[in-house]
Amino acid sequence: MSPTLYVDVHVLQTVPPANINRDDNGDPKEAFFGGVRRSRVSSQAWKRATRQYFAERNPTGADAVRTKQIAGQLAKRLHQRHALGEEQAQRLANAVLQPLKIKPGRKAGETAYLLFFGYQQLDAIIDLFAEEIPELVELDDTALAARLKGLPVQEALSKGHPLDVALFGRMVAEIPALNVDAATQIAHALSTHSVELEMDYYTAVDDENTENTGAGMIGTVGFNSATLYRYATLGIHQLEHNLGGADATDDGARRFLDAFARSMPTGHTNSYAHRTRPSLVAVVIRADQPVNLVSAFENPVALREDDTDGIAEKSACRLAREYGIAVRQWGDEPVLAAACHTFAPDSKAAEAVEGVFGPNHTFTELLDRVHQTLRSARENA
Template sequence: MPAPRTYVDVHILHTVPPANLNRDDQGNPKEAYFGGVRRSRVSSQAWKRATRRHFTERLPEQDLATRTRRVAGALAERLRAGTALDADQSARLAGALLAPLKIRAGKKAGDTAYLLFSGRRQLETGAALVRDRAAELVALDDKALAAAMESLPIQEAFTSGHPLDVALFGRMVADLPALRVDAAVQVAHALSTHAVELEFDYFTAVDDEASKGQETGAGMIGTIGFNSATLYRYASVGLHQLRHNLDTDEDAVRGVQAFVSSFARSVPSGYGNSFAHRTLPSLVAVAVRSDQPVNLVSAFEDPVAPSAGIAAESARRLAREHSTAVRLWGDAPDHAAVCHAFDDDSPASGPLAGAFGAPVAFPQLLAGLGEHLGAVIARSAAPAAPDAR
């Protein structure tokens, strides 16, 4: 019986000072029209990468994945590390080992036609299939080597034991459905809750050596586009899909907690040295649902006015939108919690408590979420009650 559907919705309000988090094709911050006005936008891809980089810095390297066209080279490196093969021999053996997967070759020798997202342990498992026979295998001609590779479970090495980042964000290989991993996470484009205007920083750089003599003027002149915004950020994690992608239910619960923590704490690094824009959110709310993910961006279709106290008014509207959706549709979340930085006398505090409960510190939010998801899994594993008829 498949695991019951369980979605963990994450709602974040994040105020960012002047910054250029995510550039468009002209080097300016990405934007979008929403509610008839121009908004600041950060693409889902940019924040997913920032999230992945955040938790990869906190997990052992061998428990993570690598995204590369050079998967054959990565496999060859592992073969060389555990055998007496030279570079050419290890490259030939790695290519033969990957051949049964039928991954299309790229334009450069040794490259694949697309980026392949694979776990480092999966690469090591693949290398281990031939390491003990490496010298014997490289002595074979191409035809005999290909025949020997066909009998090895290389596909199983890449379709099991997924690391957390592959399990969360998925792997798409259009022409090889067997290698596809359905993502457990959906991430929306972050949008400002209010209208924004694109601004430009005009800068000059002084040539230190030229300035010692008679030469005057700047050594470099340029501009950087920027804006500042209170962003509404949303993501949803399908616990049922994550349980399917990972080895154990405990890994799935820890995976949800790791994602929520890193999604909340991460910030895209674009022009980070120029703007030092890293801040923490003013609000993080989670809602566990068994019906469907619910994005609350409609709270901000009417843009927040600059005079309203943008973060607090955005939080009040978010709480009102959540409560309205629950009242109209009758789909109350199974669990909700909120961590926020607003004072008790803020106009946002009462609505937030009514929508998500009393505020808690972020570590308590994560702990409570983990306990609830553990209980959900335990209930799904319990045997059904006998029919009383």
């Protein structure tokens, strides 16, 4: 079993004019921090982007789904595995899930809330009664419900979690036994500097209109640009508990770090083509508690007329200083501190980052160091 370890991920990423996470007015989300308005990307937006990133790159396809249609998904698996007709499969799926007493939604066939589960867990449920399917489909509704009442369906949903569920957890208020404590926490991304909302006035031309020069459509959309500080923490001990194996945990940690660093929410992506890569990814493995370093930017970063460094470089210096002070003052030397950055080798930012996080690594080398450190910590525990 892994010792108590937290993998903190600190990311600085500059995003050009964009609207990647909208509020209820359709404008980019913002937050008031350090006395000024900041650009903000919600934790939910980046969690979803992270989940989608590694689901798309999983060779076996998506491991998990979050939906109100668990009965429909189970019926689909029954149809695929046992060639049942759609009506028979749906009837059987409804009867199997009935003992869970999941609150129904407003629409037929839906639950009142989203459920997060793995497809392999649905297969495990089917395995509980697969050999009896020819007999079960011949029973009437009352006899079918009585026959399936004692199946350990809840137990099947409480183990064998896919990585998605193990990382982000599952909350079912009405059925606490189905809850899964999340192994990761993701903070709202904040700009390291003050940001002002701008409006994009756009028009669209009717290609077939040759009679006048007016626009076929006129509209506005809000946008901003920002250097964001992004933070996430991963509890290795909790991830191993959820997954039930050391190898799966090490692989899961690597996949999460890769996906979190490379992912990007896709709001208005066709309009702004805003996808960038981080300027800095710093990883700190700690044995005491997670530490968010957003306090480095409570005083917003600002540029003077004579500055030769940009916002990203000045933000990196701030982050490095905050981390160095925190370690020195609190005396909590980490298990590992390492970073990957894209700053010029002779820049102030490179000097500051490497002064506290060590030599610059490629991103692959950084992932390798994390993997090796986690394995060594487990072996030495």
